[in-house]
Amino acid sequence: MELNAQIWRDIAEIADDEALMIRLAKYLKCLTAKKNDPTEMTKEEFYRHIEEAEAQYARGEYSEMLPGEDLTTHLRRLGYGI
Secondary structure, eight states: OHHHHHHHHHHHHHTTOHHHHHHHHHHHHHHHHHHTOTTOOOHHHHHHHHHHHHHHHHTTOOOOOOTTOOHHHHHHHTTOOO
């Protein structure tokens, strides 16, 4: 709560300076873009995904495209209604 109040006090300090407000707006836009990136993951999450995929492969839970087969045909062969 105290941090929130401090942030608002700091914003009030620069509110009358348009150049600083523009810089703040750009910075906030960058921060929110990073926060909302659904593909962002930690190094540990990345390696966990790799390990899960390797385990699926070891169990035979994978498919291979046939020579000359395009992705649409491959997915239809697997039962997807494309």
